[in-house]
Amino acid sequence: xxxxxxxxxxxxxxxxxxxxxxxxxxxxxxxxxxxxxxxxxxxxxxxxxxxxxxxxxxxxxxxxxxxxxxxxxxxxxxxxxxxxxxxxxxxxxxxxxxxxxxxxxxxxxxxxxxxxxxxxxxxxxxxxxxxxxxxxxxxxxxxxxxxxxxxxxxxxxxxxxxxxxxxxxxxxxxxxxxxxxxxxxxxxxxxxxxxxxxxxxxxxxxxxxxxxxxxxxxxxxxxxxxxxxxxxxxxxxxxxxxxxxxxxxxxxxxxxxxxxxxxxxxxxxxxxxxxxxxxxxxxxxxxxx
Numbered sequence: 001x002x003x004x005x006x007x008x009x010x011x012x013x014x015x016x017x018x019x020x021x022x023x024x025x026x027x028x029x030x031x032x033x034x035x036x037x038x039x040x041x042x043x044x045x046x047x048x049x050x051x052x053x054x055x056x057x058x059x060x061x062x063x064x065x066x067x068x069x070x071x072x073x074x075x076x077x078x079x080x081x082x083x084x085x086x087x088x089x090x091x092x093x094x095x096x097x098x099x100x101x102x103x104x105x106x107x108x109x110x111x112x113x114x115x116x117x118x119x120x121x122x123x124x125x126x127x128x129x130x131x132x133x134x135x136x137x138x139x140x141x142x143x144x145x146x147x148x149x150x151x152x153x154x155x156x157x158x159x160x161x162x163x164x165x166x167x168x169x170x171x172x173x174x175x176x177x178x179x180x181x182x183x184x185x186x187x188x189x190x191x192x193x194x195x196x197x198x199x200x201x202x203x204x205x206x207x208x209x210x211x212x213x214x215x216x217x218x219x220x221x222x223x224x225x226x227x228x229x230x231x232x233x234x235x236x237x238x239x240x241x242x243x244x245x246x247x248x249x250x251x252x253x254x255x256x257x258x259x260x261x262x263x264x265x266x267x268x269x270x271x272x273x274x275x276x277x278x279x280x281x282x283x284x285x286x287x288x289x
Contacts, residue, residue, distance in 0.1 A: 006050050006086050008042075008079060009058045009159060010072070012133060013093030014126055015111055016103040018143045018151050019060050022093060025155040026058040035060040039072040043079055046086055058159075063112050063126055072133065087244070089164075091155070092130075092137035094182075095144040097123050139247045142182040145173075150282050157280035158247050166241050167278045168232075169249045172206070172265040174257025174285040183251035185236070187228065187264075192218050195259040205286045206262025215263035225264065229271045237277065257285030 009031070011022050027033040032054050037045065039061055049057055061072055079086045095103075100123050104111055111122030113129070134140065139158060143151055158167055171180050179186060195201040195214050204211045215221060232250075240248055252268065254260035262283050272279040 016100040017093035025152040031056045031058040039075040042075045090137040172261035212263040
C-alpha cells in the first residue's frame with residue numbers, strides 16, 4: 001500500500017483578509033491547524049506530524065511573526081528538499097485597502113505594521129512586504145466582496161479532500177461591481193439578452209429555473225458553453241495539472257451579476273462536474289441591487 005501523501009498548506013495574506021476564517025474552514029475539514037509558528041520550525045513540525053500519522057497540516061503565517069517571518073520562503077524550500085519531499089501549497093488572502101481598513105476599525109485592533117502611523121500606512125506596508133509571497137502563491141482569494149460563508153465554502157472546497165486533486169471554483173459577478181482580481185480566467189456573457197428587461201424575470205436570479213431557461217434558450221448560449229467546456233477540459237485543465245497547478249478560479253460576468261452570469265456559471269459547473277472536476281460556485285453579486 002502506497003504511503004499517504006503529506007500535505008502542507010500555508011495560510012497567509014493581509015491582516016483582515018480572512019486568515020482566521022480560512023483556518024477554521026480547514027480545521028473543520030480535518031486539517032491539523034497551527035497559528036503563528038516561527039517559520040523556521042515548520043520543517044521540524046512536518047517531520048513530527050508525519051511520524052505521528054498526521055498528513056494534513058495547515059499553518060497560519062504572516063507579519064505577526066515580525067523578523068522571523070523572513071524565514072518563510074527558505075523554510076518552504078527546505079520542505080521541497082530531497083529529505084522531506086513535501087510540496088507546500090500557499091493560500092494567499094487579500095482584500096482592498098478600503099475593506100481592510102473597515103474590518104480593522106470594526107475589530108478595534110491596530111495593524112501589526114502600523115507603529116505610530118496611520119492604519120492605511122500599515123496596510124500599504126504589509127501589502128508591499130507580502131508581494132513576493134503573493135507572487136508564488138498557489139491560490140489567491142480576494143475577499144473584498146465575499147462574506148464569511150462564501151469564503152469558508154471556497155476554502156473548504158479547495159482543500160476539503162485528503163488528496164491533491166484538480167479543483168475548479170466558479171465565481172459569477174457583475175462588471176459594474178468590479179472584476180474579481182483573483183480570477184485565473186474571466187468570461188464575459190454580456191452578449192446575451194438581459195433578463196433584467198423581462199418584467200417577470202427581473203426580481204429573480206439565475207438560481208431560479210425560469211431565468212436559466214431563458215438565458216440558456218438564447219442563440220449562442222449553449223454554443224458558448226460548449227466551446228468553453230472543450231477549452232477547459234481538453235486544453236487548460238490538462239495544462240494546469242501538467243504544470244503542478246491544482247486550483248483554478250473562473251469568473252463569469254454580466255452587467256449586474258444577477259441573471260446571465262449566475263445561469264451560465266451553474267451550467268458550466270454542472271459540465272465540469274460531469275468531467276470529474278470537483279467544482280464550487282459562488283454567486284458574488286446575485287443578491288446586490
